[in-house]
Amino acid sequence: MKDKILKDVLKINNNIIIPDYLLKYRDKLDLELDEFILLVFLINQKDLVMFDINSLSSKLYMESNRVLELISSLNEKNYISIEMKKTNGVIEEFISTELFFNKIESIIMSSNEESDNNDVYSLFESEFGRTLSPTETQIIGNWIESDIPEVLIKEALKEAVLSGVHNMRYIDKILFEWTKKGYKEVSDIKRKPEKDEKIEEIYDYDWLNE
Numbered sequence: 001m002k003d004k005i006l007k008d009v010l011k012i013n014n015n016i017i018i019p020d021y022l023l024k025y026r027d028k029l030d031l032e033l034d035e036f037i038l039l040v041f042l043i044n045q046k047d048l049v050m051f052d053i054n055s056l057s058s059k060l061y062m063e064s065n066r067v068l069e070l071i072s073s074l075n076e077k078n079y080i081s082i083e084m085k086k087t088n089g090v091i092e093e094f095i096s097t098e099l100f101f102n103k104i105e106s107i108i109m110s111s112n113e114e115s116d117n118n119d120v121y122s123l124f125e126s127e128f129g130r131t132l133s134p135t136e137t138q139i140i141g142n143w144i145e146s147d148i149p150e151v152l153i154k155e156a157l158k159e160a161v162l163s164g165v166h167n168m169r170y171i172d173k174i175l176f177e178w179t180k181k182g183y184k185e186v187s188d189i190k191r192k193p194e195k196d197e198k199i200e201e202i203y204d205y206d207w208l209n210e
Contacts, residue, residue: 016044025107030077034062038070039079042097051082051093071095079103120144120153127157128166139168148175155186 018040022029031039041060042049049056051071057064074080079100084091121140125132132140143153156174160166183189 016040019043021104021108025104028107029079029103032073034066035070035074038067039074039097039100042080042095043100048083048085048094048096051095074100120150123154124157127161136168139172143172143175146179148179149184151186152178152183155189 022036022040026036029036038060053064053067056062056067060067062070071080075082079097081096081099083094083096085094086092121132121137124136124140140153144150152175153171156171156178159174160171163170178189181188
C-alpha cells in the first residue's frame with residue numbers, strides 16, 4: 001500500500017520541465033550532465049534566480065562546492081551571467097539565463113538555415129534526376145558560402161532546366177553573370193542573353209579557377 005502511495009506521489013510531482021529544444025540541440029550545447037541539470041533548473045524558474053548556494057544546493061541535491069563549480073563553468077561558457085540587483089537598499093546577486101536564450105536562438109536560426117540549404121541540394125537532385133556528385137555538392141556549397149541568395153541559385157537552376165541543360169558549369173556561369181551585375185532578387189533579372197551567346201560563353205568559362 002505504501003509503495004503504491006509513493007508511486008502516485010512520484011507520478012504527479014513533475015515540477016521540472018525539460019524544453020524540447022534542449023533535447024533537440026543538446027549535442028551543440030557542449031554541456032556535462034550536471035551542467036545540463038542546473039541549466040534546466042534555472043530556465044524553469046522563469047525569472048532571475050537568487051545566487052543563494054545553500055538554497056540551490058538543497059533544491060538540486062548537490063554539494064555546495066559542486067553547485068559553485070557548475071555556476072562558474074556555465075558562466076565561462078556564456079550560458080549564464082551574475083547580475084546585481086538592489087532591493088530595499090540591499091544589493092543582491094542573481095543568476096540570469098538571458099545569455100543562454102541568446103545562444104539557443106542562434107543555434108535554432110543556424111539550424112533553420114542548414115535545413116534551407118539542404119532543400120537546395122534536394123532540389124538539384126530532383127531536377128537532375130540523380131544523386132549529386134561530391135564535386136557538384138561542393139560547387140553548391142561554394143555558392144552558399146559566397147552569399148549568393150538562395151532564390152538566385154534556384155532561379156539559375158530553373159533557367160538551366162528550361163534550356164534543357166543539366167550542367168553545373170552552365171548554372172555557375174549564370175550565377176557569375178548575375179552576381180557581377182549585382183542581382184539579389186529574381187526581380188533584378190531584367191534581360192536574358194540570347195541562348196546561343198550564353199551557351200558559348202558558358203563553355204569557355206573557367207569556373208574552377210574563378
